[in-house]
Amino acid sequence: MSICYLNKGFTDLDQASISPLDRGFLFGDSVYEVFAAYEKKLFRIEDHLERLFLNLQSLKISNPYSRDEIESLVKEVCIKNEERNQIIYLQISRGMEKIRNHIPDKNTKPTLFICSFEMLNPPSQELDSFEVILSKDIRWKKSSIKSNSLLANVIYKMKANEEGVDELIMSDNGFITEGAVSNIFCVKKDMIFTPPLETNILPGVTRKVILEILNELNLKCEEESITEDFLLSSDELWITNTTKGVVPILKVDGKVLGDGNIGKVYQQVKQKFLKKIEDCKV
Numbered sequence: 001m002s003i004c005y006l007n008k009g010f011t012d013l014d015q016a017s018i019s020p021l022d023r024g025f026l027f028g029d030s031v032y033e034v035f036a037a038y039e040k041k042l043f044r045i046e047d048h049l050e051r052l053f054l055n056l057q058s059l060k061i062s063n064p065y066s067r068d069e070i071e072s073l074v075k076e077v078c079i080k081n082e083e084r085n086q087i088i089y090l091q092i093s094r095g096m097e098k099i100r101n102h103i104p105d106k107n108t109k110p111t112l113f114i115c116s117f118e119m120l121n122p123p124s125q126e127l128d129s130f131e132v133i134l135s136k137d138i139r140w141k142k143s144s145i146k147s148n149s150l151l152a153n154v155i156y157k158m159k160a161n162e163e164g165v166d167e168l169i170m171s172d173n174g175f176i177t178e179g180a181v182s183n184i185f186c187v188k189k190d191m192i193f194t195p196p197l198e199t200n201i202l203p204g205v206t207r208k209v210i211l212e213i214l215n216e217l218n219l220k221c222e223e224e225s226i227t228e229d230f231l232l233s234s235d236e237l238w239i240t241n242t243t244k245g246v247v248p249i250l251k252v253d254g255k256v257l258g259d260g261n262i263g264k265v266y267q268q269v270k271q272k273f274l275k276k277i278e279d280c281k282v
Contacts, residue, residue, distance in 0.1 A: 003080040004115035005073050010080065013115055022111055024093025026100055028149040030111075031055040034242045035088040037078045038122060039281045042088075043242075045071060047205045052090070055145050061094050061110055070112075077114045085119035087243055091148065123245035123274060127262050130166035130239065131251040134228060135159065137170035137177045143200045156180035167239055169231075169252070175199065176226040179239050183207040184226070185246075187236035187265045192221040199225060206240040213272045219265065236263035246273050 002013040024030035033052045036043045049067050056063050065073075070090070078086055095108040139152040157180050160168040168180045176195055178184055183204040185194045192214055197203050214221045231237065235258045237249040248266045250257055 002116060003077065004113065005077050006113050007111060010076075016113070016115075018111060018113065019096040021098070021100065022093055022096045023104060023108070024091065024111060024148060027102070028147065028151075029059075029061075029104070030091055030093035030148045031059060031061065031146055032089065032091040032148055033146065035074060035090070036119065036122075036242050037086040037088060037116075038119075038277050039084050040078055040086070041281045042075065042078065043277060043280045044205050044209060045074065047208060051146065051203065051205070052092075055147070056092060058145055059094075059147065061092060062108075063092065063110060065112065073112075073114055077116050081116040083116070083118040085122045086116045087119050088114065088116045090114045093148075119243070123270075123277060125274070127248070127267070127270075129248045129250045129262060131254075132167045132169050132179070132239070132249050133160060133163050133165050133253050134169050134171060137172040137200070139170070139200070141200055143177070143202055144197065146202060153180045165251075167249075169239075171228050172200065174227055176228065176231050177201050179241075182239035182241040182244070184231075185210060185221075185238045185240065186226060186231055186234035187263060188230070188234050190265070192219055192265065193226055193230075194221060194223055195226055196223040204240060204242075206242055206245065209273065209276065210238075210240055210246060210269060213269055213276070217268060217272060219268075232257070234258065236266050238266055238269075245277075246270055 003010055004013045004016050006016045033048045035048055074088055091113045093111045094104050095110045097105050097108055156168040170177045176184055177199050178201040185192055195201055237257055238246050240246045248262045
């Protein structure tokens with residue numbers, strides 16, 4: 001039985017109930033975060049909470065909870081669920097109203113929901129790889145906000161699934177933005193590149209961790225625009241997110257990338273990333 005938190009109380013997940021007049025349901029008027037917990041220790045929770053509060057402020061969603069209160073609730077949900085490795089989902093909507101109206105009522109109280117799922121495949125020493133396809137980016141121009149307006153991302157993940165691949169990488173006017181649920185890094189001639197935040201991408205927490213790792217390894221990384229042709233001619237390509245960590249891509253649109261093997265730079269980064277996970281368990 002999975003335990004969740006909903007509006008000032010803990011309950012069984014299958015007993016949780018949110019009104020159909022909640023603005024998160026009607027309009028996607030909400031923000032969310034996804035946390036990774038390894039051996040019940042939350043990884044980089046401070047970075048997730050910082051982004052959460054910035055997003056709430058950007059969308060002018062009132063928030064009666066302090067950062068410490070939300071952190072405590074996330075940790076309590078983690079403790080109340082038995083799985084050692086968890087993916088914890090948090091969502092704050094603008095709240096429930098009496099009628100459906102695009103203009104929110106200033107007195108609406110937000111809805112806070114936190115639940116947990118087992119992390120089935122936590123990052124490990126195994127060198128798994130993904131295959132991806134490319135597509136045009138049709139999302140709204142505020143993808144830096146982690147909102148629940150995710151229809152385009154759902155369409156992209158459905159398309160990737162139909163094509164029998166693991167992820168879809170988007171481009172806007174010929175320039176790579178990010179994956180449907182991931183950030184992008186590529187390696188070319190021992191230089192690492194990743195699209196800058198200004199190109200309508202999510203400031204991913206795992207992306208931030210990888211940038212720190214590259215700095216620690218004295219590996220130069222440029223945050224600059226990447227064309228589709230540049231990506232396709234890369235020696236290595238990786239995607240990053242909270243649920244998968246960092247994963248290498250060996251095929252794009254059915255074509256083998258580089259020499260078709262998992263790259264040496266990736267392997268250095270992966271080992272350092274796993275070390276950071278181990279450190280968070282202490």
